[in-house]
Amino acid sequence: MPAVRGATTTPAWWRLAGGLGVSAIISYGTSQYLFGVLIAPWQRDLGAGPGTLAAVYSAGMLMSGLFGLLAGRLLDRFGPRGPMVAGSAASGAALLAMSTVHDAWWLFPLWSGLHALGMGLTYYPVTFAVLGRWFPEHRASALGVLSFVGGTSSLVFVPLAGWLADATGWRATLVVMGLVQLLVALPLHALLLRHGRPWQREDGPAPAGSRREVSRVVRSGWFWGLTLGGALIMLAAHVVFVYLVPYLASRGLTPVAAAAIGGLIGVSSPPSRLALAVLTRIVRAARLLVAVVVFAALGVALVVLAAGPVAFGAGVIMFGAGYGAQGPLRALVLSHEADPDAYGTLNGLQNLPAAAFGAGGPLLAGGMLAGGWGYDAVFAGVIAVLVLGAVSSASAWRRKSAR
Numbered sequence: 001m002p003a004v005r006g007a008t009t010t011p012a013w014w015r016l017a018g019g020l021g022v023s024a025i026i027s028y029g030t031s032q033y034l035f036g037v038l039i040a041p042w043q044r045d046l047g048a049g050p051g052t053l054a055a056v057y058s059a060g061m062l063m064s065g066l067f068g069l070l071a072g073r074l075l076d077r078f079g080p081r082g083p084m085v086a087g088s089a090a091s092g093a094a095l096l097a098m099s100t101v102h103d104a105w106w107l108f109p110l111w112s113g114l115h116a117l118g119m120g121l122t123y124y125p126v127t128f129a130v131l132g133r134w135f136p137e138h139r140a141s142a143l144g145v146l147s148f149v150g151g152t153s154s155l156v157f158v159p160l161a162g163w164l165a166d167a168t169g170w171r172a173t174l175v176v177m178g179l180v181q182l183l184v185a186l187p188l189h190a191l192l193l194r195h196g197r198p199w200q201r202e203d204g205p206a207p208a209g210s211r212r213e214v215s216r217v218v219r220s221g222w223f224w225g226l227t228l229g230g231a232l233i234m235l236a237a238h239v240v241f242v243y244l245v246p247y248l249a250s251r252g253l254t255p256v257a258a259a260a261i262g263g264l265i266g267v268s269s270p271p272s273r274l275a276l277a278v279l280t281r282i283v284r285a286a287r288l289l290v291a292v293v294v295f296a297a298l299g300v301a302l303v304v305l306a307a308g309p310v311a312f313g314a315g316v317i318m319f320g321a322g323y324g325a326q327g328p329l330r331a332l333v334l335s336h337e338a339d340p341d342a343y344g345t346l347n348g349l350q351n352l353p354a355a356a357f358g359a360g361g362p363l364l365a366g367g368m369l370a371g372g373w374g375y376d377a378v379f380a381g382v383i384a385v386l387v388l389g390a391v392s393s394a395s396a397w398r399r400k401s402a403r
Helices: 013-029 032-046 050-078 081-098 104-122 124-134 136-150 153-168 170-192 207-218 221-250 255-262 264-274 285-305 309-337 340-370 375-396
Strands: none
Touching: 013 032, 013 081, 013 104, 013 124, 013 136, 013 153, 013 170, 032 050, 032 104, 032 153, 032 170, 050 081, 050 104, 050 124, 050 340, 081 104, 081 124, 081 170, 104 124, 104 170, 124 136, 124 309, 124 340, 136 264, 136 309, 153 170, 153 264, 207 221, 207 340, 221 255, 221 264, 221 285, 221 309, 221 340, 221 375, 255 264, 255 309, 264 309, 285 309, 285 375, 309 340, 309 375, 340 375
8 A cells, every 4th residue: 555644643543533523513513403402493583484494404404415425525635624624614604694594594595505515524424434544443443432422412412502592592502503613613623634644645646546446336236235225224313303202292201201212312322333343343344234223123113112101212222222323334334345545435425315315204204294194104114214224234244344
């Protein structure tokens, strides 16, 4: 392998993984987990109906996937520092600008446009690509630490944003979130990523080789099976994220109890991610991926079939653990199979359909509910989609990543 320029100054893998985990807390906390807190005040003050806000959220997810594809290409060609700094700047500017709006339609260019650009440049697909390429010998451990730290985002930002919105109002909350992006996440990306560029070799970048590797992989059936599996899992997961609490309430729980049990997803996800560093030494990554998706499906089945808060909680924990582990495992399988020169682009290609399916899941479930199908039918569909996702992901079972 050609020599890597600057490799001697590369920070320790655990330091970079932990730092990017902190930036992931901010990236997801000021976007995915913030949105739910803002729904009620936006409906009250901006006159935004549920349909409008659902469209804003779904459009933002889809655009973040498109921007993530761009991020992968930039990552392979120029490295992560510029794109990730730009992403933090875009999200910070969008959040500050949204604090001034008086019309709900401004949410489309700001949340679904500028903020989605920041999401696409800083979400897990980008940070997974950075660690997978930077520390190939510690790949599983680095991805486990990153996703464990980042997985605490909901535990940090949901109560923080809720408290701020109640104490200071939603506009001041957006100002605080924007400043967190600009004053914490942006400098973190600039400082952490200043040393070492493993994609810049002594003989210079090799874009032609990268293009050949992308072409080779995208012609492979296993790649599209893995991609479809990830998209199906995101479709099912976002239905759970949006409709789990009202479903539990429809089963007889109080709103407070339903929300508390729904929050167990955020509690159970980080430990399963940290466990990957050990589990991937025992079980092949591709097989473990299929197993955790099936485990998540069994968790949803327990929620549907069981009765009572204890059983509901156990099912939610199972789903959260399985879902939390599948993302790093998917990245691990791809990083084992694909050449590092093309990993960012390939990761971006996989993220685009995942974002599209994730955006469409709540809309599809909402249509089913509007058509009178009921929550049981929706969550039975979630189980079926997760099983299909596991079957599709098994296409990588016999690849070298599974050995």
